[in-house]
Amino acid sequence: MIELDRRQLLTGAAGLAAATALAPLWPTGATAAVPLAGAQAPGFYRYKVGGFECTSINDGARSFPLPDKFVTNVPKEQALAAAQAAYMPAGMVTVPFNPQLINTGAKLVLIDTGNGAAALGPTKGAVGRTLQNLAAAGVDPRTIDAVVISHLHPDHTNGIRAADGTLAFPNAEIMVPAKDWEFWMSEDNAAKAQSNEMMKNYFANVRKVYAGIESKVTRYDWDKEIIAGITTVATPGHTPGHTSFVVASGSDKVLLQSDVTNIPEFFLRNPDWHVAYDVDPDTAQKTRHKFYDMAAAEKATVVGFHFAFPSIGHVEKDGAGYRLVPVTWNPTL
Amino acid sequence: MIELDRRQLLTGAAGLAAATALAPLWPTGATAAVPLAGAQAPGFYRYKVGGFECTSINDGARSFPLPDKFVTNVPKEQALAAAQAAYMPAGMVTVPFNPQLINTGAKLVLIDTGNGAAALGPTKGAVGRTLQNLAAAGVDPRTIDAVVISHLHPDHTNGIRAADGTLAFPNAEIMVPAKDWEFWMSEDNAAKAQSNEMMKNYFANVRKVYAGIESKVTRYDWDKEIIAGITTVATPGHTPGHTSFVVASGSDKVLLQSDVTNIPEFFLRNPDWHVAYDVDPDTAQKTRHKFYDMAAAEKATVVGFHFAFPSIGHVEKDGAGYRLVPVTWNPTL
Numbered sequence: 001m002i003e004l005d006r007r008q009l010l011t012g013a014a015g016l017a018a019a020t021a022l023a024p025l026w027p028t029g030a031t032a033a034v035p036l037a038g039a040q041a042p043g044f045y046r047y048k049v050g051g052f053e054c055t056s057i058n059d060g061a062r063s064f065p066l067p068d069k070f071v072t073n074v075p076k077e078q079a080l081a082a083a084q085a086a087y088m089p090a091g092m093v094t095v096p097f098n099p100q101l102i103n104t105g106a107k108l109v110l111i112d113t114g115n116g117a118a119a120l121g122p123t124k125g126a127v128g129r130t131l132q133n134l135a136a137a138g139v140d141p142r143t144i145d146a147v148v149i150s151h152l153h154p155d156h157t158n159g160i161r162a163a164d165g166t167l168a169f170p171n172a173e174i175m176v177p178a179k180d181w182e183f184w185m186s187e188d189n190a191a192k193a194q195s196n197e198m199m200k201n202y203f204a205n206v207r208k209v210y211a212g213i214e215s216k217v218t219r220y221d222w223d224k225e226i227i228a229g230i231t232t233v234a235t236p237g238h239t240p241g242h243t244s245f246v247v248a249s250g251s252d253k254v255l256l257q258s259d260v261t262n263i264p265e266f267f268l269r270n271p272d273w274h275v276a277y278d279v280d281p282d283t284a285q286k287t288r289h290k291f292y293d294m295a296a297a298e299k300a301t302v303v304g305f306h307f308a309f310p311s312i313g314h315v316e317k318d319g320a321g322y323r324l325v326p327v328t329w330n331p332t333l
Numbered sequence: 334m335i336e337l338d339r340r341q342l343l344t345g346a347a348g349l350a351a352a353t354a355l356a357p358l359w360p361t362g363a364t365a366a367v368p369l370a371g372a373q374a375p376g377f378y379r380y381k382v383g384g385f386e387c388t389s390i391n392d393g394a395r396s397f398p399l400p401d402k403f404v405t406n407v408p409k410e411q412a413l414a415a416a417q418a419a420y421m422p423a424g425m426v427t428v429p430f431n432p433q434l435i436n437t438g439a440k441l442v443l444i445d446t447g448n449g450a451a452a453l454g455p456t457k458g459a460v461g462r463t464l465q466n467l468a469a470a471g472v473d474p475r476t477i478d479a480v481v482i483s484h485l486h487p488d489h490t491n492g493i494r495a496a497d498g499t500l501a502f503p504n505a506e507i508m509v510p511a512k513d514w515e516f517w518m519s520e521d522n523a524a525k526a527q528s529n530e531m532m533k534n535y536f537a538n539v540r541k542v543y544a545g546i547e548s549k550v551t552r553y554d555w556d557k558e559i560i561a562g563i564t565t566v567a568t569p570g571h572t573p574g575h576t577s578f579v580v581a582s583g584s585d586k587v588l589l590q591s592d593v594t595n596i597p598e599f600f601l602r603n604p605d606w607h608v609a610y611d612v613d614p615d616t617a618q619k620t621r622h623k624f625y626d627m628a629a630a631e632k633a634t635v636v637g638f639h640f641a642f643p644s645i646g647h648v649e650k651d652g653a654g655y656r657l658v659p660v661t662w663n664p665t666l
Contacts, residue, residue, distance in 0.1 A: 033438060033439050033440070033441075034436055034441045034472075034476050036386040036436055036438065037379060037386060037388075037436075037470070037471060037666075038386070038666055039379070039665075039666060040378070040379055040663065040664050040665055040666055041374075041375060041377045041378055041379060041469075041470070042374060042375065043662070043664055044374045045373070045374050046370060046372070046373055046374060053369040053370060053371070055370075058662065058664055060664045060665075061661065061662070061663065061664055086658070086661075087632075087647050087658060087660070087661075088661075094661055096661065096662070103367060103369055103370075105366060105369070106366050107366075108366075108367045126664050126665040129664060136374075137370070137374070138370060139367075143367050299420075308659075308661040308662050309661075309662035309664070310662070314420050325419070325420060326641075326659060327420070328394065328419075328420075328421075328427055328429065328641040328642075329376070329391065329394070329429070329641050329642035329643070330373065330394065331373050331376055331391055331393045331394055331459050331462060331642070332372075332373055332393075332459040333370075333371055333372060333373055
């Protein structure tokens with residue numbers, strides 16, 4: 001009865017009622033059945049870059065039936081085979097999302113923001129978790145000094161808004177690629193895109209997300225150290241202003257690739273495959289080869305927004321493509 | 334000043350002093366510098382097996398200079414090359430440790446226990462974290478019904494003791510492989526091992542850890558469902574009684590391999606390499622091929638005690654060896 005009493009203390013009245021009802025059925029063990037937790041561990045992972053403390057923040061992962069033209073330039077069967085080879089659920093593709101938090105010691109910087117808290121919900125998929133995983137990591141969103149957006153696609157930029165539409169990071173400067181801002185805010189471009197449902201939605205989304213806050217937005221150029229230790233790298237194609245980042249401190253650095261590939265199981269192994277979301281797939285393909293040839297030669301640590309959490313690894317040449325060697329989870333810093 | 338006041342509330346007097354001292358140096362941003370967290374995220378990861386809720390619990394990982402005979406049957410240079418290919422620190426080898434918690438709904442079972450809380454400390458390496466990661470997962474060690482040990486090596490069994498030497502899981506039945514108990518408790522075997530420093534220490538360790546609690550120990554045999562849903566599988570060689578497990582619920586199952594390999598970067602890729610810790614390396618090698626040929630053919634989910642956290646993946650044939658495809662982190666259950 002000592003065990004039962006302790007369990008009652010732990011679980012309260014509901015536990016007491018359940019325990020009483022179940023008591024006659026218990027096996028001879030010392031304790032009652034422990035309820036299932038029913039939730040995953042927090043999705044954050046810290047890593048050092050010189051004196052910087054970085055945190056990979058999981059916004060979630062979305063599994064959905066593989067669209068016919070997810071990969072635009074190979075038969076669907078090839079894409080399905082790649083999904084199966086990666087042990088994705090049958091007929092589905094799984095896309096993870098991982099913003100990165102950089103604490104330089106002077107500035108707290110969030111690079112990309114995920115799908116937004118409004119995307120979170122039982123019927124909307126398992127994404128939009130950036131704010132809850134930041135909270136799990138002990139980060140108050142009001143302490144973030146800068147939000148840097150790699151490109152203006154919804155899964156990167158929508159997280160600047162909380163579920164109620166207010167600014168999720170109210171004290172942060174919002175920094176966007178000048179070339180992407182120019183492209184997506186152009187009324188000419190928006191008008192031309194009306195016949196393409198996906199592009200039409202993207203143009204509308206950018207307008208909705210940035211409505212009324214244009215004055216908080218700073219536009220950045222390529223090859224600039226936009227924050228001490230964070231330098232922009234031109235990786236166009238996925239979008240006209242798509243940007244990667246070198247995060248460097250002391251003699252240490254990592255490459256934040258953003259969307260040089262979408263999921264590596266498809267587009268790193270097959271760098272000539274084109275994902276449906278590319279604005280200029282041929283340029284994206286050239287960027288991909290250039291970026292990974294460099295990363296492989298340097299044995300650079302690469303962080304990928306769409307890599308499986310914690311989304312960090314090394315890229316190696318592998319035949320005509322590349323392979324990702326994920327980092328080994330480090331239990332200490 | 335509103336921001337400063339809020340920061341004071343968050344960080345207390347020390348934060349106030351630091352903030353005041355630093356105030357004149359602040360850039361124009363809205364917030365003060367945020368202290369580095371300096372610690373990794375909790376090391377636990379949940380996964381479902383049918384109706385069971387399983388949790389991979391990271392005991393930590395140990396990096397140490399590669400011993401000359403860590404791999405006993407190939408030149409050290411080959412082992413160093415494998416470590417380098419896996420991006421381990423130069424000249425070092427990294428070995429992770431991952432017990433598994435199984436909540437069957439009726440029983441809470443911990444399979445292996447890690448290096449023990451006594452191993453945890455700044456000068457002793459980053460292992461012995463099982464109790465703290467169980468706590469992070471919300472698990473009270475007093476609620477664990479059974480502790481199942483795969484084999485009687487220190488990194489699997491020492492965690493049955495808390496740092497003060499008391500039983501870490503006071504209400505748990507402790508289940509050990511009968512063949513390992515017989516081997517390691519034999520005074521004849523212990524006497525024969527006195528000339529081998531490693532084996533001598535292993536024999537002494539088993540005696541120390543189990544001193545005075547022999548009556549709490551249950552010995553299990555192979556090919557038995559020792560707990561509903563948990564069946565023992567003979568995988569001898571690493572030790573005479575080394576045991577793997579099938580955890581099955583409904584039509585779903587995973588294979589808990591225990592130490593069929595030590596680190597996969599060495600011994601899964603090169604299944605004919607022998608790790609220094611094997612009692613009978615030739616038998617271990619045969620077991621390895623048999624186990625992975627089966628796992629690859631079945632496309633089984635394999636959990637490895639020495640795989641990188643969260644220590645779950647699929648094993649595929651790759652030339653004369655095998656490769657591990659780690660699972661994609663699932664943000665939901």
